[in-house]
Amino acid sequence: xxxxxxxxxxxxxxxxxxxxxxxxxxxxxxxxxxxxxxxxxxxxxxxxxxxxxxxxxxxxxxxxxxxxxxxxxxxxxxxxxxxxxxxxxxxxxxxxxxxxxxxxxxxxxxxxxxxxxxxxxxxxxxxxxxxxxxxxxxxxxxxxxxxxxxxxxxxxxxxxxxxxxxxxxxxxxxxxxxxxxxxxxxxxxxxxxxxxxxxxxxxxxxxxxxxxxxxxxxxxxxxxxxxxxxxxxxxxxxxxxxxxxxxxxxxxxxxxxxxxxxxxxxxxxxxxxxxxxxxxxxxxxxxxxxxxxxxxxxxxxxxxxxxxxxxxxxxxxxxxxxxxxxxxxxxxxxxxxxxxxxxxxxxxxxxxxxxxxxxxxxxxxxxxxxxxxxxxxxxxxxxxxxxxxxxxxxxxxxxxxxxxxxxxxxxxxxxxxxxxxxxxxxxxxxxxxxxxxxxxxxxxxxxxxxxxxxxxxxxxxxxxxxxxxxxxxxxxxxxxxxxxxxxxxxxxxxxxxxxxxxxxxxxxxxxxxxxxxxxxxxxxxxxxxxxxxxxxxxxxxxxxxxxxxxxxxxxxxxxxxxxxxxxxxxxxxxxxxxxxxxxxxxxxxxxxxxxxxxxxxxxxxxxxxxxxxxxxxxxxxxxxxxxxxxxxxxxxxxxxxxxx
Numbered sequence: 001x002x003x004x005x006x007x008x009x010x011x012x013x014x015x016x017x018x019x020x021x022x023x024x025x026x027x028x029x030x031x032x033x034x035x036x037x038x039x040x041x042x043x044x045x046x047x048x049x050x051x052x053x054x055x056x057x058x059x060x061x062x063x064x065x066x067x068x069x070x071x072x073x074x075x076x077x078x079x080x081x082x083x084x085x086x087x088x089x090x091x092x093x094x095x096x097x098x099x100x101x102x103x104x105x106x107x108x109x110x111x112x113x114x115x116x117x118x119x120x121x122x123x124x125x126x127x128x129x130x131x132x133x134x135x136x137x138x139x140x141x142x143x144x145x146x147x148x149x150x151x152x153x154x155x156x157x158x159x160x161x162x163x164x165x166x167x168x169x170x171x172x173x174x175x176x177x178x179x180x181x182x183x184x185x186x187x188x189x190x191x192x193x194x195x196x197x198x199x200x201x202x203x204x205x206x207x208x209x210x211x212x213x214x215x216x217x218x219x220x221x222x223x224x225x226x227x228x229x230x231x232x233x234x235x236x237x238x239x240x241x242x243x244x245x246x247x248x249x250x251x252x253x254x255x256x257x258x259x260x261x262x263x264x265x266x267x268x269x270x271x272x273x274x275x276x277x278x279x280x281x282x283x284x285x286x287x288x289x290x291x292x293x294x295x296x297x298x299x300x301x302x303x304x305x306x307x308x309x310x311x312x313x314x315x316x317x318x319x320x321x322x323x324x325x326x327x328x329x330x331x332x333x334x335x336x337x338x339x340x341x342x343x344x345x346x347x348x349x350x351x352x353x354x355x356x357x358x359x360x361x362x363x364x365x366x367x368x369x370x371x372x373x374x375x376x377x378x379x380x381x382x383x384x385x386x387x388x389x390x391x392x393x394x395x396x397x398x399x400x401x402x403x404x405x406x407x408x409x410x411x412x413x414x415x416x417x418x419x420x421x422x423x424x425x426x427x428x429x430x431x432x433x434x435x436x437x438x439x440x441x442x443x444x445x446x447x448x449x450x451x452x453x454x455x456x457x458x459x460x461x462x463x464x465x466x467x468x469x470x471x472x473x474x475x476x477x478x479x480x481x482x483x484x485x486x487x488x489x490x491x492x493x494x495x496x497x498x499x500x501x502x503x504x505x506x507x508x509x510x511x512x513x514x515x516x517x518x519x520x521x522x523x524x525x526x527x528x529x530x531x532x533x534x535x536x537x538x539x540x541x542x543x544x545x546x547x548x549x550x551x552x553x554x555x556x557x558x559x560x561x562x563x564x565x566x567x568x569x570x571x572x573x574x575x576x577x578x579x580x581x582x583x584x585x586x587x588x589x590x591x592x593x594x595x596x597x598x599x600x601x602x603x604x605x606x607x608x609x610x611x612x613x614x615x616x617x618x619x620x621x622x623x624x625x626x627x628x629x630x631x632x633x634x635x636x637x638x639x640x641x642x643x644x
Contacts (some may be wrong), residue, residue, distance in 0.1 A: 037062050071128045076121060081099075081121075120514070137207065140205075143203070194337060238526050253512070259357065261358035288361065292558075292559070316353075333623055339616045346559060360506075371519060385475055407419050429465065434461040435461070440613075448592045449587070450589055475524070484520070
C-alpha cells in the first residue's frame, strides 16, 4: 500500500517543478511512512510514498525497467505476480527485485495497456512510456485502490488522494455543486466527478492514457458478469465452487513479508475469513474489533466467539462519543470529501489498534453486495416490487393518493417502514430501489435545495440506472450489479482512506475478481433464497462458522449516532447544520433544515443519516473551501492553501 502522485506537462518543452511534486507526495505521507521516492525528466514527474509490505529491501519506487524506457509508480498488491514472473523471465526479462511492481513493468513491455487484464489483485498505477511519450493510468477491476486526476491548460496531475492534487496549487479548490442532488440521494458520487471542480476519479476497471500525439483515451477493460450462469448445478454444488474460490482468494491475500491480521466483526463474512486464515498461518492470527458502550451498537461478544473458535489473538477498542466527534474533522480531511458512512469513524479507530500489531489486515468488505447480504435493501426491494405491481396495477389513483396521505398519520414505528414500501413508491427501479433508499428522496430535495436548477440539470440516479440497464437478467442480479459498481466503490474508499490514515494496508478477499466472476454470474435465487441472505455463501462456509454466528442478524459497524445527536452532541448540529456559517452558504432552505433538526431532537422523526450528511458537508467546506485546515486540524499537518 502506498501513495502515488505525478505531473505530466502537456507541452513537451516544459519542465516539471520538483518542489510541487514533493508537496503532492508528502501530503500523503500517512499512506507510506516507510520511504519516499521521486523521478522527473523534462515534462514528466512521478512521486511515491511507500508502506513496505513485499520485498522490503528492493521494492523502492519510482521503478524503471531494464533500460529505463518505462517508469512506474504503483499502489496496491498483485497476488499472481509470482506466477507471472517465470513467463516474463522466459521472454528475456531480467528481474532486479522480488516486487510485484517490477512484474507490472515487464508485463506492460510485452502486452501494453492490456497488461491490466492479467493482473490479479488491487492496484492503481501510473506508467510513463518514454519511447511512446505516453502516460497510462490504471485502476483495478472493483475500485479497491483510488486514483484521482485533474487537467489544466498546461498539465495533467494525478494522485492517490485528492489532497495530493490540491497540494500542487494548480487551481483554487471549488465546490462542484452540480453533484449535490446525487450526494444527498445516495451519499456519494457514482460517476467520474468529485466534490471538487476539475478533479475527477478514474473509475474501476478502466485505463486512461494520454500522449501529445493521441490526446486522452479511456478504456473499460472489465465489468462484472451481465448474464447468469444457467447451469444445472444446485445449491450444494454452487456452494462448493464458492468455497474453493474463496479459499484460494484468502490464500493469495496472505502474500506478505510483514504480519497480516483481520478486522473481525463477528458476522458471517469476517468469521469465514478467520476460519480460512487460521490454518494457513504458522502462528495465531491477530484479530481486531471495535465497539461502543451502548448495547445496541456492540458486536464484541460475537467477535470474541469467532476469535476463540479459531484460536486467534484478539484485540478490541471501545470508542467513546467524545473520541468519535473529536476525530471527525481529521477524518473528513483524510477522506477528501464529506464522510458518507458514519461507520468510517470506528473503522479508523480499529485501524489504529491494528497498526500497533500488524501492517496488513484482511476485511470482509464486498460480500454483502456480491451475495445480496443487506436484509432490508435486497429482501424488501424484491417484496416491494412484487406487491407494488399488484397494488399500482389494481388500485385507482385516487385511492393511492389517499393512502399516501394517511401514511403521515401512522405511529412512528409503523410509518418508518410504510413510507419505504410499495404504498409510497411505484414499482420499477427508480422508485423501489433508487429513490426508496435515498437519504434525501426527490420530494424532500425539492423542499431542501434552494437552487432548484440543480435538480433540473441532472438525474441523481443516472449512473445507477445506466448500470441497471446494462444487466441482462432479473431484479436480484441487477441490484447486485449496480451496487458492486456504485455503493461498494464508496465503501472501498472508506476502507482505503481510514486504514491508510493509520498507515496500514487493508485487503478484501471477497473481491478477488475470479470469485466475483463466479458469484456474480449465479442466479439471484442462489444468493437470496427466500428470506435467507447470502444463501450460497452460508452453504459454502457453514462447516467453519459457529452456529450462533451463522444464524445471527446482521449489524454491520452500528454507531449510536442518532441518540448522541439528540443529547449531549446536539450543539454540533446547532453549529454545523443550523449555525450562521452553514446557513450563509445558501445551499439549503433554512426552514426545511430547521424542521429536520428539531424533529430529530424531539424524537418525533429520526433524521440521523440526513443530519450526518449535512454536518459533514459543512465540515468539508470549512476544511477545503474556506481553507481552515490549520485552524481545525492543528499545525502538525503540512497542508497548503491556494491563495485567493
